[in-house]
Amino acid sequence: MIMRRWCRWLLVMSMVLLAMSGVARANSCAPAATQGTGAPADYKDYCWLDFTGYSDSTAQKTSGQTFSFTLPDFSTISMNVQVSATASATLPTTLLKANAVPTYNGAAFGNDAFIGIPGLPVLYMAKGVTNETVTVNVTNIVVSPPPGGAGVSSYAIIVADGESTNNNPESLSFTNNSPSASPWSLLATIPNTGVPTLAGVGTTTVTETGNSGGNEGSYVFGAFNNPTSFRAQLFTNGGLQGIVIGVRYASINVTSVISGARLNSKDQFAYAVKTQGGSTIASGATTGTGLTGFAPAEVPTIAASYPFNLFESMATGSTSTIGNYAVTLTCTNATAGSSTVLPTNYLGHSYTIPSLQYGDSVSCVFTNAAPSYSPITGTVYSDANHNSNLDAGETGTGVANLYVKLATATNGVCATTATAVGTVSSVDGTYSIPGVAAGNYCLILNADNVLTNVTPALPSGWVGTENSSGIIYFNAGNYSSPPQNFGLYHGATLTGTVFNDNGIGSGTANDGKQNGGEAGLANNSVTALAGTTLVDSEPTNGSGFYQLWIPFADSGTSLVIQPTTPSGWLATGGSAGNTGGTYARPKVTAAPVAGSSYTGVNFGLVxxxxxxxxxxxxxxxxxxxxxxxxxxxxxxxxxxxxxxxxxxxxxxxxxxxxxxxxxxxxxxxxxxxxxxxxxxxxxxxxxxxxxxxxxxxxxxxxxxxxxxxxxxxxxxxxxxxxxxxxxxxxxxxxxQGSTLVLHKTVTDITTSTGPAASVSASPGDQLNYIITATNNGTAPLRSVVINDSTPAFTSFVSAACPSSSPPGITGCAVTTKPVVGATGALKWTLTGTLNAGDSEIVSYIVGIQN
CATH class of the missing domain: 2.60.40.10 (Immunoglobulins)
Known part of the structure; x- marks a missing residue:
């Protein structure tokens, strides 16, 4: 029987809440829909418990009836309700029932104030109960946190006269018998033709007594400091009595407004209060063409100790994204003296409030502004030092009839028709395209202002440096975008690679073509000469690539292009690329024309x-x-x-x-x-x-x-x-019987391989060479000099004499050596005599080149 009633209670409660909110939610408390006269301004913070499913026969048992209510923030409050009356033969079987508000047309609660509470919030005397005191013991009040909550910081129990205490000697009393609960406070007086006599406010028992017949007013009381039990006593002398029970922590609501106008008429905003886990507690949305006045998403009671989120997004059917709007959030607290920190003009559409304090009554507003877009600006400049950057002193090209066109871009592809065009100043090279909304775009440098021509074109005699292709792909934000510049160089460019033509990695050696694993040579200068006049000289980068800049003044001039060959290296072959010139070892001869970008001018060396x-x-x-x-x-x-x-x-x-x-x-x-x-x-x-x-x-x-x-x-x-x-x-x-023998070994220090006559090593390894000079003869040797040089593919690191020498050798010095990182001859000079049978050991370290 209890289980069937409990299921029936859940079904009825769900239907009531569905009718109230339009959303299938199983909340078991709700605020009044209308304030009325006498209810406080924060009347929506009072969450009145719905006693649908109340069973008087169960409640009259010694064990009472246990209720568990899921509150709007997903916390729960449970309690036991036990009902009794003084013994009398006139008592009906049923003492109380769950009733809607107002209980009758003369009741102040529900008619004059706190109007429109859904469900069955009143525990109401059954007809026939006269000259009796009905006692309602509410015990074991426990508030449990929602999922993710750590505990409840503070809550209050709210009670009210749900009928009218009018005829003398009718009375209604509430006794707070929790161990540490606070006395009753008077929260509201609801006037009517009169009000009952009131006693005990500020104590643990508050009592209202009827004065005369007719419609009397009503009172609302609150007990704070987390009460765990209280008792209500209802006495009637021919009429009826009823009580209403509610709970309160803090409250919050949120809505949205539009500042100015929507970017698109279809744009609407959805706003919500959510748990940390993402569950929606309350939500709402803007509608129609209005800018303000939208119904807030309200949470009438939210646990004061739990963090929660305020969130806004574009409603379904909107054209714009939330990122297209400048969104700010401001919250205010109707509760004076609260120390809760709230956002003011916070920039963003999501905000976490760590916790509220008991009694906070917070209202929040997302303000959505369509930004006024700044123009897209930039400069088409003469990049005299060809560094792809607009430097101080660099200005326009002086070329007339240049334009920059704006076209939308989708997945990196420009639209076939531009939407706007900016004229480039022939004096300073600046351009401007006004009022560009947020989005992905192409900027195209062109020689006409026809919107259907989106093919980039550089002016005759110029090549590109910054954004050299003549197209800029960029994203315009809601606010100002940085300058979008095109750099141009008046002349030609010539590029290629200087490489080691040694056939490494299955390449073909010495053929003048870079193939296989043949590596580029870094830090080699490539020069362009007009006769004996240097036109340009540029170093190769780490991969051997270089780029020469040939000024307009040398356009069409026959130039000799040649790398600077390191000592001992040989030119094997090369290519004139697309210059139309010729390669003859070790140089290319070509006549570059301004406005051209030449490639493939390569040089092989060994x-x-x-x-x-x-x-x-x-x-x-x-x-x-x-x-x-x-x-x-x-x-x-x-x-x-x-x-x-x-x-x-x-x-x-x-x-x-x-x-x-x-x-x-x-x-x-x-x-x-x-x-x-x-x-x-x-x-x-x-x-x-x-x-x-x-x-x-x-x-x-x-x-x-x-x-x-x-x-x-x-x-x-x-x-x-x-x-x-x-x-x-x-x-x-x-x-005269003296013989000097030299013996040389090598050790790979990096891999600890050796010593041996030779070792296998890799680029980057360091090798330690040891030379032993031994006098195998019978007579001493004087003025001994030991000579060597750094092996191929290596560079010098260090050279050393021994820490001690045999008797007769008075000194050892490294008298010739390359600089660190270079190659060349090494010499050790010994002073004194190398006696028969003695040896002197010298050493040097090199690194294998990459």
């Missing part, structure tokens, strides 16, 4: 091949010494090795043989072949070599020979043919 180190040894007549050499190829080709010996004095018997050190061990293995023919190599490949020097028997002390090893590289694919030669000198001297 680094020098490297053969190291120079060696020097002292030996005995009729013996042999060995020199370890390393050849590093910088590109693809065939290298032919040859040796020329120069003896001093010129005596026969000095012989030299060159071996390929396959294991790079520094010693000749039985399987190591003599090199007698050209060897094919590719970029980065190293060949380990050993040159065997044999001395003639009987040669005198001090005799010597210099063996010049030559590595002649012929570059494949080069047209015309291209070759380069690297050399190294090994000096052998006949001494």
């Amino acid at each position: 680094a020098p091949n490297n053969l190291t180190p120079n060696g020097a040894q002292e030996t005995q007549p009729g013996s042999s010494v060995y020199y370890a050499e390393i050849y590093t190829a910088a590109s693809t080709g065939n290298v032919l090795f040859s040796i020329t010996g120069t003896p001093n004095p010129s005596v026969p018997g000095w012989t030299q043989t060159l071996y390929k050190d396959a294991a790079c061990s520094g010693t000749i293995a039985a399987s190591d072949p003599v090199i007698s023919a050209a060897v094919p190599v590719v970029a980065g490949q190293t060949l380990c070599l050993i040159m065997k020097q044999t001395t003639p028997a009987g040669v005198t002390n001090g005799a010597s020979t210099i063996a010049n090893i030559s590595a002649a590289m012929t570059y494949t694919n080069a047209s015309p043919a291209l070759s380069a030669t690297a050399t190294v000198n090994d000096t052998t001297t006949i001494g």
